[in-house]
Amino acid sequence: MLRFAARRVLLLVPILIGLSILVFLFVRALPGGPETALLGENATPERVAQVRELYGLDRPVYEQYVSYVQSVLSLDFGTSITTRQPVVEEIARRFPGTVELTVTAMIIAVAVGIPLGFVAARRYGSWVDNLSTAGSLLGIAIPVFALGYLLKYFFAIKLGWFPTQGREGSLMFRNEHPTGFYVLDGIVTGNPEAAVDALRHLILPALALATIPLAFITRITRASVLEVTGEDYVRTAEAKGMTRSVITRRHILRNAMLPIVTVVGLQTGLLLSGAVLTETVFAFDGIGRFLAQAVFARDFPVIQAGILFLAVIFVLVNLLVDLSYGLLDPRVRTR
Amino acid sequence: MRNLRRQGVVALGLAGLLVGTAACGGDSGTNDDGASGSDEGGGDTLVFGASADPVSLDPAYVSDGESLRAARQIYETLVTTEAGGTDIVEGLATKWEADEAGTAWTFTLRDGVTFHDGTEFDAEAVCFNFDRWYNFEGVQQSPSVSYYWQTVFTGFANNEDPEQGESLYASCEATDATTAVINLTGPSASFLPGLALAAFSIASPTALEEFGADEVTGTGEEPRFDGAYGLEEAVGTGPYTLESFEPGNRLVMTAYEDYWGDAPAIETIIFRPIADGPARRQALEAGEIQGYDLVDPADYEALEGAGYQLLSRPAFNVGYVGINTAKPPLDNPQIRQAIAHALNREALVQAQYPEGSEVATQFMPPELFGHADDVTEYEYDVEKAKALIAESGVANPTIEFWYPTGVSRPYMPNPEANFQAFQADLEAAGFTVTPQSAPWNPDYLDAVNTGAAGLYLLGWTGDFGDPDNFIGTFFRTDQPSWGTIPQEIQDQLEAGRTETDEAARTALYEDANRAIMEQLPGVPYVHTSPRLVFAENVVGYEPSPVSIEDFARVSFSD
Numbered sequence: 026m027l028r029f030a031a032r033r034v035l036l037l038v039p040i041l042i043g044l045s046i047l048v049f050l051f052v053r054a055l056p057g058g059p060e061t062a063l064l065g066e067n068a069t070p071e072r073v074a075q076v077r078e079l080y081g082l083d084r085p086v087y088e089q090y091v092s093y094v095q096s097v098l099s100l101d102f103g104t105s106i107t108t109r110q111p112v113v114e115e116i117a118r119r120f121p122g123t124v125e126l127t128v129t130a131m132i133i134a135v136a137v138g139i140p141l142g143f144v145a146a147r148r149y150g151s152w153v154d155n156l157s158t159a160g161s162l163l164g165i166a167i168p169v170f171a172l173g174y175l176l177k178y179f180f181a182i183k184l185g186w187f188p189t190q191g192r193e194g195s196l197m198f199r200n201e202h203p204t205g206f207y208v209l210d211g212i213v214t215g216n217p218e219a220a221v222d223a224l225r226h227l228i229l230p231a232l233a234l235a236t237i238p239l240a241f242i243t244r245i246t247r248a249s250v251l252e253v254t255g256e257d258y259v260r261t262a263e264a265k266g267m268t269r270s271v272i273t274r275r276h277i278l279r280n281a282m283l284p285i286v287t288v289v290g291l292q293t294g295l296l297l298s299g300a301v302l303t304e305t306v307f308a309f310d311g312i313g314r315f316l317a318q319a320v321f322a323r324d325f326p327v328i329q330a331g332i333l334f335l336a337v338i339f340v341l342v343n344l345l346v347d348l349s350y351g352l353l354d355p356r357v358r359t360r
Numbered sequence: 361m362r363n364l365r366r367q368g369v370v371a372l373g374l375a376g377l378l379v380g381t382a383a384c385g386g387d388s389g390t391n392d393d394g395a396s397g398s399d400e401g402g403g404d405t406l407v408f409g410a411s412a413d414p415v416s417l418d419p420a421y422v423s424d425g426e427s428l429r430a431a432r433q434i435y436e437t438l439v440t441t442e443a444g445g446t447d448i449v450e451g452l453a454t455k456w457e458a459d460e461a462g463t464a465w466t467f468t469l470r471d472g473v474t475f476h477d478g479t480e481f482d483a484e485a486v487c488f489n490f491d492r493w494y495n496f497e498g499v500q501q502s503p504s505v506s507y508y509w510q511t512v513f514t515g516f517a518n519n520e521d522p523e524q525g526e527s528l529y530a531s532c533e534a535t536d537a538t539t540a541v542i543n544l545t546g547p548s549a550s551f552l553p554g555l556a557l558a559a560f561s562i563a564s565p566t567a568l569e570e571f572g573a574d575e576v577t578g579t580g581e582e583p584r585f586d587g588a589y590g591l592e593e594a595v596g597t598g599p600y601t602l603e604s605f606e607p608g609n610r611l612v613m614t615a616y617e618d619y620w621g622d623a624p625a626i627e628t629i630i631f632r633p634i635a636d637g638p639a640r641r642q643a644l645e646a647g648e649i650q651g652y653d654l655v656d657p658a659d660y661e662a663l664e665g666a667g668y669q670l671l672s673r674p675a676f677n678v679g680y681v682g683i684n685t686a687k688p689p690l691d692n693p694q695i696r697q698a699i700a701h702a703l704n705r706e707a708l709v710q711a712q713y714p715e716g717s718e719v720a721t722q723f724m725p726p727e728l729f730g731h732a733d734d735v736t737e738y739e740y741d742v743e744k745a746k747a748l749i750a751e752s753g754v755a756n757p758t759i760e761f762w763y764p765t766g767v768s769r770p771y772m773p774n775p776e777a778n779f780q781a782f783q784a785d786l787e788a789a790g791f792t793v794t795p796q797s798a799p800w801n802p803d804y805l806d807a808v809n810t811g812a813a814g815l816y817l818l819g820w821t822g823d824f825g826d827p828d829n830f831i832g833t834f835f836r837t838d839q840p841s842w843g844t845i846p847q848e849i850q851d852q853l854e855a856g857r858t859e860t861d862e863a864a865r866t867a868l869y870e871d872a873n874r875a876i877m878e879q880l881p882g883v884p885y886v887h888t889s890p891r892l893v894f895a896e897n898v899v900g901y902e903p904s905p906v907s908i909e910d911f912a913r914v915s916f917s918d
Contacts, residue, residue, distance in 0.1 A: 104584040108607060109415060110591075111584065119608065174638060181646045189646045190639055191609065195407045195630045198604050198612045308634040308643070310608030318412070318635060326582060 029351045033344055040340055048333045049093050052325070053082075102330035107322045112330045116312065121205035122192055123311035125223075126304070127296040129231035134238040135289060142246025142285075143278075149251065157243050164240030173233040173306035180229060187229045190308035194222050230307040234300055238292035245288045249281040256280070282353055290346030297342065298335035404627035406898070406914065409640040409652035413607045413633045418573055418590035419561040420493055421500075421583075423507035425653075425907060428558040430631060433613055433911050434476075435561030435596030438467055438486065439552060443902045443910070444674070446728055446825025448552055452481065452562055452597065453540075462547030462860040463530075469538040473620045475564035476601040483534030488565040490532045490542060492574070502580030508559035511823060512550060547858040549865055553826040556908065567595035599624045599912035608633065615912075625900070625915035644668070644893065651894035651901070657714030660891065669894045672716050673903035675725045675887035678830065679771035679819035681782065682882040686843030687814045690759070694752035696880040699759075699815070700738030702745040702789035705885040708781045712774060713888055720884035722873045724830035725822070727905050730856070730869025735877040745789035758792040762807060762816035767800035770888050771819035778817055811840030819886075825906050827869040828857050835876060842881045849875050 074083075082089065096102065102112035145157040181189040192207055193200060200219045202210045208227070211220025253259065254277060262272045297312075304314035312331065319327035412426045419431035440451040455468035473481040493509050495517045500506055501524075509516075515527035528551065530543040544551060554560070563573070572587025585591065594602040599621065600613035611631040615624045632649055634640045640652045641659055645666070655663065655670065664670055681703065689695045705719050718726070722735050749757060763779035772778060776797075783793045796813070798804040807813045818841075822829050828836070835845050836853040849872060856868040892903055900914045 104578045104582045106582055107415065108413070109578075109583055109585045174642065177639075177642045177646070182642060185646070188648055189642045190634055190648065191632065193609070195610055195632055195648065196405065198606075198610060198630070305636050306639055308632075308636060308639050314635070315608075 026351055030348055033347050037340065037344060041337065044336050044340065045094060045097065045333065046090070048329065048336065049090055051332065052329045053086075053089075097333065103326035105319070105327045106324045107318070107327075112326050115315065115327065116330065116334055118205065119310055119312050119315050122207075122309060123297060123300055123304070123313060125206050125208060126227060126230055126234060126300060126309060126311060127293060129227045130234035130296055131238060131289065131293050133231055133235040134242055134292070137235075138239045138242030139246050139285065142243040143250055145243070146247045146250035146254065154247070157247065161240040161244045164236040164243075167236065168302075169233055169236070170302045170306050172236060173230070173303055176229045176233055177307075187225055189229075192223065192226050192310055193219070194226075197222055226309075230300075230303050230309050233306070234296060234303045238289070238296065241288050241292060242285065245284050246281070249284045250277060253277050253281045279353070283350065286349050286353060287346060290342055290349070294339040294342035297338050403916065405630065406626045406628070406651075406911065406916075407630045407632055407649045408911075409634045409643055409649040410611075410631045411633070411635055411640075411652075411654065414605075414611060414631075416585055416590035417594035417602060417605060417611075418563070418585075419558045420509070420563075420573075421505050421576070421585070421590065422559070426631075426633075428907065429653075429909070430611055430613075431558040431561055431594075431596075432598070432908060433600040433629060434594050434598045434602055435558065435563060436598050437558065437560050437562065438469075438555050440556050441825055441904060441906060441908045443913070444904055446553070446905055448556060448825075451556070452486075456552070458547075458860050462549075462858065463544045465542045465544070465551070467540045467542065469540060470620060471538055473597050474618055475567070475597055476595045476616055477564050477567050479564050479566045481562065481597050482537040483540040484537075485565050486540040486562055487532035487534050488568075489560075489562050490529065492568065493560075494527060494529050499576045499578055499580055499583045500574070502583060504580065505576065505583050508554075508557050508823070512554035512557070512560075547860055549857055549860055550824075550826045550828045550832075553824050553829075556906070557824050558908075561596055564595035567593055599910070600629055603628070619912075622912070624912035626911070629911045644895070647895075650898050651892060653890070653892045655891045655893045657891075659893075660715065663893050667896050669896060669898070671892045671894065671901060671903045672889045673892065673907070674727045674905040675718060675889040676727065676905035677771045677819060677821040677887060678720055678723055678725065678884050679769075679778075679817075679886040679888070680720070680723065680882045680884040682808065682813075682816045682818050682841060683880065684811055684814050684816075684841060684843045685845075685879075685881050686811065686840075689752070689754045689757045690814055691843070692752050692754060693880065694748045695754055695757055697738065698745040698748035698752065698757075698789060699786065699791075700880060700883045701741045701748065702785050702791070703782055703883055703885065704740045704785050705883070706740065708778060709886050711781070712777050713886055714891075716891070717886055717888040720887050722877055723834060723882070723884050724827055724873070725887045725905070728822075728825060728827055728830065729862075729866045730827040730831075730873065732870040732873040735874050737877075738880075738883070742789050749790050756792060757790075758794060759786065760794045760796050760814040761786070762796045762798070762804070762813040764800040764804040764817065765797050767804075769819055770821060770890060771886060772817060775817050782817075808841050809839075811843070813841070816841075822906065827865075827872075828853070831869070831872060831876060832857055835872075835881070845881060846875075846879060849879065 100113050104110065105112050105115050108115055141157050145154040148154055177189045180187050188194065197219060200210065200216060201214050203213060204210055207223035208220050211217060211223055259272060259276050262276050300311060301313035301317045303309070304311045305317050312335065316327065316331040319331060410426050410429070414427035414430040415422050415424055416427060417430060417434065419428065419435060422428060422431070437451045438453040439448050439456065441447060442449045452470050452473065453467040454470050457466050458464065467486070469483060469486065475481055493506065496506055496509070497518065497520065501516055501520050503510055513528045514525040516524070517527065526545060528544050528546065528548055530545045532543070533541045535541055568589060571589035571593040573589035575587035576583055577586055578584035591605065599616055599619050601616045603612040603614045605611045613629045615627050634643055637656050640649070641663070643649045644652060660670060683690050683696055683699070685691055685696070709717050709719050721737055722731065724731055761779065761783060763775045765776070767775060779795070783795065786793050798807055808816050808818060820830065820833070832853050835842065835849055836857065837850065838845065852868055852872040852875065856865055856872060859865045859868060892901070894901060897917045898914060899917045901909065902913065903909060
């Protein structure tokens with residue numbers, strides 16, 4: 026297992042190098058280049074030239090790349106143009122929010138999706154199955170922002186159960202945030218009210234965010250369980266007179282898990298990097314909203330660092346998924 | 361199978377529990393000091409939905425609306441504007457007077473004013489602030505950092521950019537505790553109205569020094585504020601003190617106990633950043649905020665119908681069709697007049713602009729002094745336009761008409777729609793129109809500013825209440841975008857800028873407006889007025905054309 030893990034970690038190196046080249050090229054391919062993104066309206070050619078010199082955009086591309094990698098390795102991503110604070114600090118401050126949101130969304134998606142997919146497969150063709158299939162289609166088809174507004178309309182405006190925006194109530198400004206994970210902060214600082222408040226702010230955005238992974242997880246669980254149930258070894262186990270629960274646990278669930286874990290992992294990576302719409306609609310102060318605002322404000326240092334950061338997160342989550350294969354299926358380790 | 365059922369039940373139960381606890385939290389979480397969810401604010405707290413966080417709470421370094429809105433509550437300026445207008449009234453100074461040359465301004469300061477840190481507000485503090493701005497160096501001199509200082513005072517003690525003009529500011533003397541004399545290098549009429557800008561807020565010298573307000577590093581394009589001042593600390597004399605500022609989350613301000621003026625009615629003001637427009641509206645409807653700015657015109661009716669108050673901010677911008685008078689056939693005055701008569705401005709404003717927008721007759725809004733009621737007006741008249749073309753002697757006039765893409769401005773929400781309407785109007789009058797479009801920045805603005813564009817769509821939003829900030833900016837100096845502006849108009853505007861007698865200035869600008877509309881270097885067509893929305897029980901908010909709006913006058917009606 027260790028050798029398998031080591032090999033997978035080593036494989037990261039070329040991926041990360043490729044990634045850094047892609048992000049580097051992407052930013053330089055922006056219309057007008059970073060200099061117009063930076064200077065905004067009414068830039069004179071002289072100013073453009075100054076900025077090109079300042080950022081080394083007038084130097085050969087390979088030199089630019091080397092200095093870019095140097096600054097990335099020293100975690101120096103420059104200063105945000107909108108907040109005028111170091112980009113690294115700005116991202117670090119917002120990442121816990123995105124993690125909290127993603128984890129809550131994935132808990133909802135897994136807790137509902139796997140049992141639902143399982144029941145649908147075991148009762149193939151029943152109303153549960155049909156409902157889950159229709160629900161999955163709807164979950165994938167409905168735009169997240171539309172769902173966000175709808176959820177807010179019913180659960181916040183009409184029913185008043187949840188707040189429409191933010192990470193904590195406006196009046197909770199005396200709360201302390203030692204970790205940046207607000208629910209955890211409430212517990213750690215012995216302020217249960219703050220924890221409940223933070224949780225209430227998480228539910229609606231998490232529900233909106235959970236729909237797509239929920240739909241995928243349900244469908245893949247259903248398909249995977251259906252496939253495994255038809256395998257010879259399941260029939261053999263049944264023939265041997267094993268109890269239903271043993272067959273389900275040992276033979277069906279574990280073997281059906283591999284594709285499910287893949288989907289859960291991929292979706293977690295996607296959510297961590299792609300909650301732009303949900304965070305914007307819910308004015309939730311996470312990475313996604315920060316990045317979206319940076320794009321509108323042409324905050325070039327944030328865009329560049331943000332893309333790289335999210336890509337690295339995605340790659341790391343994928344690594345974890347790969348490693349979990351090794352745990353679930355011994356055959357993978359030897360391959 | 362039973363097992364499966366149990367799993368399903370567990371999962372459903374779990375989901376139910378999540379929703380359930382959270383819903384219960386709605387009741388238990390609402391109490392005196394920790395209300396959450398719906399019905400936040402009210403009583404002694406008002407929550408306002410901002411479109412973004414303030415960049416900094418040091419007003420000397422900002423030019424964006426949200427930073428200035430916050431600064432208005434925490435700080436005060438020497439002079440300010442009357443509520444809802446642009447006339448200059450007392451601020452921290454109760455009297456002011458210029459000498460004959462218009463270069464030495466004596467300000468008599470309000471007595472008994474203290475900063476939030478307990479230090480005394482006096483003439484020394486005023487001079488400290490002015491000298492601080494004047495002595496900005498390095499990154500502080502970047503236009504993105506000290507925009508308004510450069511707009512009003514041009515340069516610094518030591519200009520680092522040799523092309524930067526000489527500073528209008530010369531020195532400040534504190535002759536006694538309540539008298540400050542500000543010396544200028546030349547007369548300037550925009551000096552006094554400029555001082556009402558929040559950028560010239562007087563901050564506590566002690567706090568500025570203690571919390572590193574001048575610690576700005578980085579580069580001109582990427583300035584970095586390293587000091588705690590502006591992020592953790594902000595100390596002025598205003599009705600509200602900074603309680604806490606968490607970017608992305610909220611800005612909390614509480615009433616200042618020792619405020620010299622009337623104590624604010626609402627104890628705590630919270631600005632909550634909600635960038636998404638529909639999300640702001642939903643937060644209002646859920647009772648989480650009690651008001652927000654820049655309401656989407658599409659929401660006017662629904663919000664009003666639901667009992668919210670919509671307040672209109674007087675128009676302080678202008679949208680115009682610019683004409684490069686150096687480019688044939690636009691150099692022909694009759695062709696320009698034909699264009700003005702051909703454009704159906706009323707129809708466009710009615711179709712494309714929110715209720716409350718006005719058709720413009722000149723290049724500055726009617727709220728501003730110097731606006732002349734009797735400028736030459738060019739009513740919509742296709743026949744007259746055709747006749748003028750015939751008189752002009754230009755056969756089959758062809759015009760390149762430029763419009764920007766990928767941009768929306770308050771005075772031009774949808775440039776393409778404006779272009780299409782005007783193009784049809786011009787063609788109906790017999791012009792041949794060649795459409796030219798370019799991305800707003802940099803291509804479009806370059807084309808206009810370098811004089812490449814003949815006819816073009818553009819506009820302007822005023823920074824402060826002075827005609828020099830409108831027609832002075834446009835026509836006082838030669839600019840390729842307008843072609844040739846007659847010297848006498850330029851002279852009139854220069855005279856207006858340096859004249860310090862209010863009545864004489866008004867007359868000069870009225871004359872200038874008449875001359876400009878006679879010359880017709882463009883066709884102004886719209887002034888728009890943005891709106892704010894508030895909950896039904898919020899009273900006392902007075903929208904100002906220059907956004908000098910004071911939450912200290914706001915209260916709840918019940």
